[in-house]
Amino acid sequence: MVDYHASNNQAYSSGGQSVYMDPREQENDWDRDLLLDPAWEKQQRKTFTAWCNSHLRKAGTQIENIEEDFRDGLKLMLLLEVISGERLPKPERGKMRVHKINNVNKALDFIASKGVKLVSIGAEGPWVPLRMMLTLPPVLLPETSAKEGLLLWCQRKTAPYKNVNVQNFHISWKDGLAFNALIHRHRPELIDYDKLRKDDPLTNLNNAFEVAEKYLDIPKMMDAEDIVGTLRPDEKAIMTYVSCFYHAFSGAQKAETAANRICKVLAVNQENEHLMEDYEKLASDLLEWIRRTIPWLENRAPEKTMAEMQQKLEDFRDYRRVHKPPKVQEKCQLEINFNTLQTKLRLSNRPAFMPSEGRMVSDINGSWHNLEGAEKGYEEWLLNEIRRLERLDHLAEKFRQKATIHESWTDGKEAMLTQKDYETASLSEVKALLRKHEAFESDLAAHQDRVEQIAAIAQELNELDYYDSPSVNARCQKICEQWDALGSLTQSRRESLERTEKQLESIDELYLEYAKRAAPFNNWMEGAMEDLQDMFIVHNIDEIQGLITAHEQFKSTLPEANKEREAIQAIQAEVQKIAQYNGIKLSGSNPYTTITPKSIDSKWDKVCQLVPKRDQALQEELAKQQSNDHLRRKFASQANIVGPWIQTKMEEIGRISIEMNGTLEDQLVNLREYEQSIIEYKPNIDQLEGDHQLIQEALIFDNKYTSYTMEHLRVGWEQLLTTIARTINEIENQILTRDAKGISQEQLHEYRTSFNHFDKDHSGALMAEEFKACLISLGYDVENEKTGDAEFNRIMGIVDPNNSGAVTFQAFIDFMSRETTDTDTADQVIASFKILAADKNFITPEELRRELPPDQAEYCIARMAPYTGPDAVPGALDYMSFSTALYGESDL
Numbered sequence: 009m010v011d012y013h014a015s016n017n018q019a020y021s022s023g024g025q026s027v028y029m030d031p032r033e034q035e036n037d038w039d040r041d042l043l044l045d046p047a048w049e050k051q052q053r054k055t056f057t058a059w060c061n062s063h064l065r066k067a068g069t070q071i072e073n074i075e076e077d078f079r080d081g082l083k084l085m086l087l088l089e090v091i092s093g094e095r096l097p098k099p100e101r102g103k104m105r106v107h108k109i110n111n112v113n114k115a116l117d118f119i120a121s122k123g124v125k126l127v128s129i130g131a132e133g134p135w136v137p138l139r140m141m142l143t144l145p146p147v148l149l150p151e152t153s154a155k156e157g158l159l160l161w162c163q164r165k166t167a168p169y170k171n172v173n174v175q176n177f178h179i180s181w182k183d184g185l186a187f188n189a190l191i192h193r194h195r196p197e198l199i200d201y202d203k204l205r206k207d208d209p210l211t212n213l214n215n216a217f218e219v220a221e222k223y224l225d226i227p228k229m230m231d232a233e234d235i236v237g238t239l240r241p242d243e244k245a246i247m248t249y250v251s252c253f254y255h256a257f258s259g260a261q262k263a264e265t266a267a268n269r270i271c272k273v274l275a276v277n278q279e280n281e282h283l284m285e286d287y288e289k290l291a292s293d294l295l296e297w298i299r300r301t302i303p304w305l306e307n308r309a310p311e312k313t314m315a316e317m318q319q320k321l322e323d324f325r326d327y328r329r330v331h332k333p334p335k336v337q338e339k340c341q342l343e344i345n346f347n348t349l350q351t352k353l354r355l356s357n358r359p360a361f362m363p364s365e366g367r368m369v370s371d372i373n374g375s376w377h378n379l380e381g382a383e384k385g386y387e388e389w390l391l392n393e394i395r396r397l398e399r400l401d402h403l404a405e406k407f408r409q410k411a412t413i414h415e416s417w418t419d420g421k422e423a424m425l426t427q428k429d430y431e432t433a434s435l436s437e438v439k440a441l442l443r444k445h446e447a448f449e450s451d452l453a454a455h456q457d458r459v460e461q462i463a464a465i466a467q468e469l470n471e472l473d474y475y476d477s478p479s480v481n482a483r484c485q486k487i488c489e490q491w492d493a494l495g496s497l498t499q500s501r502r503e504s505l506e507r508t509e510k511q512l513e514s515i516d517e518l519y520l521e522y523a524k525r526a527a528p529f530n531n532w533m534e535g536a537m538e539d540l541q542d543m544f545i546v547h548n549i550d551e552i553q554g555l556i557t558a559h560e561q562f563k564s565t566l567p568e569a570n571k572e573r574e575a576i577q578a579i580q581a582e583v584q585k586i587a588q589y590n591g592i593k594l595s596g597s598n599p600y601t602t603i604t605p606k607s608i609d610s611k612w613d614k615v616c617q618l619v620p621k622r623d624q625a626l627q628e629e630l631a632k633q634q635s636n637d638h639l640r641r642k643f644a645s646q647a648n649i650v651g652p653w654i655q656t657k658m659e660e661i662g663r664i665s666i667e668m669n670g671t672l673e674d675q676l677v678n679l680r681e682y683e684q685s686i687i688e689y690k691p692n693i694d695q696l697e698g699d700h701q702l703i704q705e706a707l708i709f710d711n712k713y714t715s716y717t718m719e720h721l722r723v724g725w726e727q728l729l730t731t732i733a734r735t736i737n738e739i740e741n742q743i744l745t746r747d748a749k750g751i752s753q754e755q756l757h758e759y760r761t762s763f764n765h766f767d768k769d770h771s772g773a774l775m776a777e778e779f780k781a782c783l784i785s786l787g788y789d790v791e792n793e794k795t796g797d798a799e800f801n802r803i804m805g806i807v808d809p810n811n812s813g814a815v816t817f818q819a820f821i822d823f824m825s826r827e828t829t830d831t832d833t834a835d836q837v838i839a840s841f842k843i844l845a846a847d848k849n850f851i852t853p854e855e856l857r858r859e860l861p862p863d864q865a866e867y868c869i870a871r872m873a874p875y876t877g878p879d880a881v882p883g884a885l886d887y888m889s890f891s892t893a894l895y896g897e898s899d900l
Contacts, residue, residue: 054231055230057072058076059227060087062084064087083114085111085115088413096115096118099111099114154784155177156785157766158250158254167175171183177243177244178246179240182241184209184211187212187213187216188215191224198219209236213236217232220252226252254789258787262843266843267840273356279356280356280358283348284363286343287346287349288367295367295372297335297374298378314394336726339372339523342369346363359895394707396472396473402482404469406465410461413458414455424762441601442506449498449502451531459491459707462484466480466483466484519583519601521579522579523598527603529573536615540615540621540622548710549630552630553630556630574837576605639699639708643699644716647714651698651720654728655724658727661732682732696718728761760818762785765785792802833895834894838891838892841872841887841888845860850877850886851872853865868890872889
């Protein structure tokens with residue numbers, strides 16, 4: 009029974025307009041109608057007699073004549089007890105008139121205690137029983153605001169049906185279609201609505217009344233002929249009849265709500281299980297990739313050749329540009345999925361998700377940190393190794409060149425120093441041998457520097473861990489041992505020559521002078537040729553400019569060297585002149601030196617040929633360094649743009665996260681557009697990677713034009729992509745939190761419409777009676793029966809915990825979302841299953857399949873444990889333990 013309270017101004021609908029009347033005037037009108045219209049009286053009497061019997065039969069009795077049977081007050085008091093759920097004072101059982109009046113007064117006092125003013129009604133007045141039925145708003149009849157709620161409920165339920173337009177509780181029901189529509193809306197199998205005709209109201213009304221009585225346990229309270237034959241059917245009779253339909257379907261509404269709640273809970277659980285499985289697999293795959301990759305990055309075993317180390321560098325480039333970026337995205341997506349899953353679990357009152365051991369986000373971050381720790385320095389190590397190998401190759405080649413030159417010079421020197429030619433030589437020949445030996449010592453001293461250079465290069469190759477150091481050491485050792493032997497032999501021969509020098513008479517001074525000057529000059533030319541052919545390695549323009557400057561300085565000494573050459577050649581020419589002048593027959597070459605004028609000219613020509621070649625090599629290297637400098641500038645110009653751009657975007661994302669203008673959807677759209685603009689910037693990063701690869705291929709190891717390295721830019725770019733993705737995910741989770749209240753646009757519109765309808769003063773809040781009418785319009789059974797009062801008090805305790813007497817729209821929406829959405833609890837799910845199980849402590853597979861969609865029903869059947877209580881039946885399932893498990897620890 010709907011719980012109706014009186015209000016200061018009551019209203020009823022007439023022709024779609026609200027007419028406000030004083031309650032006393034309205035009661036006088038009812039009295040007047042009752043006295044003047046016998047048909048009206050008959051209709052009222054029949055309706056309320058049937059209505060009273062629908063309640064009295066709960067107490068095992070009924071009435072035949074509403075006036076006679078209520079006149080002694082006994083059944084009237086019993087009726088009031090049944091519909092209110094309260095105990096009235098004990099009735100008087102005597103048959104005297106005073107006993108009957110006292111019982112009626114007790115009924116009137118009870119009605120008055122409910123705040124109802126009974127105008128012109130007394131225990132001894134005329135028409136007391138029927139007049140009393142007509143003036144019991146708190147107990148029997150709906151008051152105006154509740155009446156509007158019932159009317160709204162009827163309009164909402166019948167809205168989809170053609171030829172039905174419920175505007176009031178009289179004319180709108182004359183053709184019977186509205187009654188049939190209410191039944192069809194809730195029990196479509198009972199009525200074939202499409203076969204009903206608007207022009208056959210008797211058939212329509214009789215069909216609805218018979219179906220209601222047979223299948224819905226609603227007694228027939230009116231005759232179809234009375235409704236059709238009346239210009240305006242009695243409003244209170246129609247309203248009373250309709251309220252019985254309202255109560256009949258409240259149980260179906262509860263079952264439907266319970267089934268919907270269970271379906272939503274199960275759907276949330278299934279989706280969460282799927283998300284957990286996806287997280288576990290993605291986490292396992294990522295951790296496995298990290299586990300395989302770290303040992304590769306930690307391997308610092310150097311290769312022997314440049315080609316092998318270059319391949320290692322190329323493999324590392326592929327790792328950074330091809331293999332790692334997708335894993336960065338996977339890691340970011342994994343964190344986003346984890347946060348989203350936790351948000352969904354929190355919003356649906358589920359326990360937080362605990363991944364398998366070793367697969368927590370912190371575990372993944374730890375493994376990723378180890379990966380980056382292994383990666384850090386790997387590229388630097390590769391480049392250092394390449395530099396080392398390049399340096400080693402250069403030093404090894406230089407060692408071989410110098411060693412070859414030295415070995416060529418020492419070839420035969422031991423045999424020369426050990427010969428005994430001076431024992432049989434003449435004085436002049438001995439002198440010549442002595443001078444020749446002096447020249448050799450001068451030459452030997454000049455070669456000391458080369459031997460020291462050879463030993464120093466060998467030492468550096470050893471320190472740099474050259475792979476072929478054993479052969480270098482062996483060759484160097486041989487050269488050093490030979491050099492020591494030459495020193496000893498040279499000293500021994502000098503001593504021998506000096507012993508015989510006293511016996512030698514003359515030495516050709518000119519030959520001696522020639523030899524003394526020719527030897528260092530020859531050595532200078534050899535050194536010059538060695539320097540002109542020396543390999544060089546530079547890394548920037550300044551270094552090559554230094555070599556060019558040194559070469560120019562060398563060229564500036566050539567004129568002076570040429571004068572020395574001409575002077576040496578002039579000595580030989582003077583010898584020839586003197587010999588020719590004095591008729592001396594020369595006995596061959598200069599006895600003091602093997603350096604002939606021809607060899608001097610030949611080497612001089614070689615020096616002159618090497619100078620332009622050296623010029624060309626230096627200019628080519630200068631062009632190369634200029635090209636390298638161009639690569640540096642090109643990379644720097646782009647890096648100096650990309651670096652600040654990344655920093656600016658990072659700052660802008662931070663500002664967007666703080667300001668958050670517009671709706672969440674607006675923010676999400678703006679952030680996704682912002683993310684797209686960042687992704688479209690990727691070609692600039694790719695271009696920079698290409699420039700960086702050219703720089704590495706050119707073995708350029710520094711760049712004074714920019715402070716940005718490719719490594720810094722890569723990290724910045726990855727952080728930028730991760731930050732914007734995380735920011736988008738935060739907005740998505742905020743939307744998810746808002747939507748977790750479960751209020752669709754259509755539902756929100758329906759709730760707002762109902763709320764506004766009863767917010768007459770537009771205060772934004774409903775008083776208790778207005779709120780009750782609003783609930784009635786939405787199908788809640790909160791009538792003035794004991795259960796209705798309890799339900800309404802429960803709801804008020806939720807929406808008005810401070811007992812302010814007013815309900816705000818926000819409190820109303822929070823309540824509706826709690827009642828109808830996924831914000832569920834184990835107790836709510838158990839209560840829903842209990843409704844589907846018809847109040848049993850167990851549920852059967854047949855009941856699940858009847859009330860739930862097939863997939864949801866089978867999901868429950870597969871997971872519910874058998875019920876083992878004393879009231880169990882075959883196949884009984886334990887829905888309580890199942891509901892509790894939904895909110896317990898996950899099996900995943």
